[in-house]
Amino acid sequence: MSMRLGPVMVASGCGGTGRELAAFTDLVGLDFVTRSITLDPRPGHAAPRVVETPSGLVNAIGLQNPGLEHFLATELPWLVRAGVRVFVSIAGATMGEYADLARRLSRAPGVAGLEINIGAPDQAGSDLFDVREPYHAASVVGAVRREFPGDLPVLAKLRPDASRIVEGARGVVDAGASAVVIGNAVPAAMPDGRPGGLSGPAIGPVALRCVAAVTEALPDVVVIGGGGVASEQDARRFLDLGARAVQIGTALLHDPTTVARVRAALTREEDPA
């Protein structure tokens, strides 16, 4: 499937509602993944939700989001009007919820694609569908793909676990995923022991290892890399290993112009006209 992507995308949960980025980035044509949206509103976890660790952040946001209905009524139309290419990240507690989300989003005008959050680092600590086994992930992708139009991409976002990433990527692609996103934050703990996810430069090499494994073993699979990307050089490492695009999350929290900067640098090199 041919797919226009990136080369830079805003990673899920790190771009606010999108509006907050308008001051720092041209939104027109921006590939933007929303924070994960669930069927019902979720209040998220208690504070503190984000702590700083050396060259990283550990977050336990708990997927705070307003729920699908509110998202469709307010956030999505704004993003579409602003010219953003909206990839809606979805998360569910059951397979049925994933399918429901996909069905209702398939009728929402302006959605560029879906990203299935099946590698959340704190799944064990939350009430999300348990996808520890690759066949669970594949069945979620299959359920979503059946409900969502075939000409729009469905991205499957996986946990950067080097020991299982190839198997996981193969499973979701066989089940109908258009591309794999590698990867999510790395399972970690908040200082008080609550489950969270480690992100930022600290995990860059971990994600790179997983991307390398997949592009080597499955050269036909479209891979979107992410984890610790903060500069053109970081992005190039993923692209040079065969990733089609990169996602930027934590770096935006540190410098909200990162996506604009990296996008400009990469595009400059691509068309030296």
Place this chain on the structure above:
Amino acid sequence: MADDARPLLGPLHVTGEVLATKKSGAYRHLTITAPGIPQRFRAGNFVAVSVDGGRLARRPLWIHRVKESGAFGPTLDVVVGVAGPGTAWLAERPVGSRLEVTGPLGRPFALPREPVACVLVGVGHGAAPLFPLAERLRERGCAVTLVVAAPDEARLLSALEARRSARAVTVITGDGSVGVRGDVRTEIAGVLDRADADVVYAVGPHDTLRAVAAEAEARGAWSQVALEVPMPCGTGLCQGCPVPVVAEDGATRLVRACADGPVIRGDRVHWEALS
């Protein structure tokens, strides 16, 4: 409550430069060029500053004042109190250092339409955003009472400067080193009565804000509190700064302190749920 007449412009992310640095008691005042940010400032806005050493969270600081300083164009002042490694690094920045600065951020204080009686309460560095607020309110003909409080004299923001910005100034220190010996939580009722306050603004620790909001409400006065909660990004992107507020319908919802606040109506904050 009315807003300033200038159109609201979004924040900027710029590389600034430290133009001057001055120790004042326990604080360090930094004067920074941050092109474009001073022009957009409203009282109650803050900046998010990056610190070194692979520390990714931003450090939020109130904008204390904006100044016209000739050659460099408008500059902004921040007041840094050392609380940990990030603020220690900031306090040590020599003149000429570069700083990554994002701002102005957050919802500013709302200003009353009528020339009413206002009481402004700031604890420690929390008094920083109140000086420019006091000036704005005076321009509108409001009677301004400023309460500057701190545990001790070293953490008291300039009372002298306060007297230039407000009609009446009350100084409260925990150890009695200057002004009244005591605590805002116990003194505030008397201050509000004497000033016959219609509107109360407060910045400081949560328990102080809660007490001020309660005393204001008891007198039928409006209160606006500026909350300091950890803000990983400060720009509304991460949802890492939740504040529970009680909506009109009585339900509690979480808002982002950085983008939906940090100034919030005192009677809206769900204080028991604020961790």
